[in-house]
Amino acid sequence: MAERLIGSLSKRQRTVLLQMSRLKHEVDGELVYERGLCFLGDERVAPRTLFALLRLCAISLSQDSHVGGFERYTINSTGEGLLRGAPPPILKPRR
Numbered sequence: 001m002a003e004r005l006i007g008s009l010s011k012r013q014r015t016v017l018l019q020m021s022r023l024k025h026e027v028d029g030e031l032v033y034e035r036g037l038c039f040l041g042d043e044r045v046a047p048r049t050l051f052a053l054l055r056l057c058a059i060s061l062s063q064d065s066h067v068g069g070f071e072r073y074t075i076n077s078t079g080e081g082l083l084r085g086a087p088p089p090i091l092k093p094r095r
Helices: 011-022 048-056 077-083
Strands: 031-034 037-040 060-061 071-075
Touching: 011 037, 011 071, 011 077, 031 048, 037 048, 048 060, 048 071, 048 077
Parallel strands: none
Antiparallel strands: 031 037, 031 071, 060 071
């Protein structure tokens, strides 16, 4: 089994980000979360993938996220950078 560096993308996370990047100007390019279910277009995504991408700061809530009671996430510049091979951001703890 291949080892993964802490903060690097898993194969599934990379696949989700690639699809979001390709479709970022379309509705199907948003990761939609409601009541424990998560979808990217008509494909189901594990909530742990969503939460991992949030921890990596690779996705952000969309502007009109809470319309209809759904949380909608889009890829951001950090997510695009991770796809290009940039290192994940280093977050400093608050003091």
